[in-house]
Amino acid sequence: QVQLQESGPGLVKPSQTLSLTCTVSGGSISSGGYYWSWIRQHPGKGLEWIGYIYYSGSTYYNPSLKSRVTISVDTSKNQFSLKLSSVTAADTSVYYCARDGCCGMDVWGQGTTVTVSS
Amino acid sequence: DIQMTQSPSAMSASVGDRVTITCRASQAISNYLAWFQQKPGKVPQRLIYAASSLQSGVPSRFSGSGSGTEFTLTISSLQPEDFGTYYCLQHNSYPVLTFGGGTKVEIK
Numbered sequence: 001q002v003q004l005q006e007s008g009p010g011l012v013k014p015s016q017t018l019s020l021t022c023t024v025s026g027g028s029i030s031s032g033g034y035y036w037s038w039i040r041q042h043p044g045k046g047l048e049w050i051g052y053i054y055y056s057g058s059t060y061y062n063p064s065l066k067s068r069v070t071i072s073v074d075t076s077k078n079q080f081s082l083k084l085s086s087v088t089a090a091d092t093s094v095y096y097c098a099r100d101g102c103c104g105m106d107v108w109g110q111g112t113t114v115t116v117s118s
Numbered sequence: 119d120i121q122m123t124q125s126p127s128a129m130s131a132s133v134g135d136r137v138t139i140t141c142r143a144s145q146a147i148s149n150y151l152a153w154f155q156q157k158p159g160k161v162p163q164r165l166i167y168a169a170s171s172l173q174s175g176v177p178s179r180f181s182g183s184g185s186g187t188e189f190t191l192t193i194s195s196l197q198p199e200d201f202g203t204y205y206c207l208q209h210n211s212y213p214v215l216t217f218g219g220g221t222k223v224e225i226k
Contacts, residue, residue, distance in 0.1 A: 002124060100209075
């Protein structure tokens, strides 16, 4: 079955860019039919949808983060990535990647904790 | 933007109780709603999609209903393993998605 795994630095300095990658196994991003999402969860708080990308490269972002977010896809590596610029302590969160077929995310990665601190 | 309001924000119930969680949308979203369960330190799991369709492998004690602006997640007979936080997600306004604030369920 499809599995997702996040990777990237666990510590990012303020004002820098957070970069994470999600590797998909057991299925191909380029087969289409799914949106590939990023979601985050602040410590002790609820879930926040960041954005997603389609295999074609079409992207959609949460309006509240849109000015700082870039999501990209590398179908040759079966990966998609998140970049969040100008981070502050408020961006400290667990970041999840997930697959969305139509009706909410049905497959999630395990999540990766990113702390923003100098 | 569509806002999703869940109630209650927290609750405590006994094993065997019928539990109902409500999610209200700030505007009509047809049946474009999903429910997720998240246990502490774990990944969210989808329970319900399209408001009332049960995710494969999810126990039948979970059910969803509603359309338009008001939705409910019902656990017909609460089990000890059902503790955790439940979230709704609207996906009517694709491509922008919105989660509810969550409902924390504790077992008495």
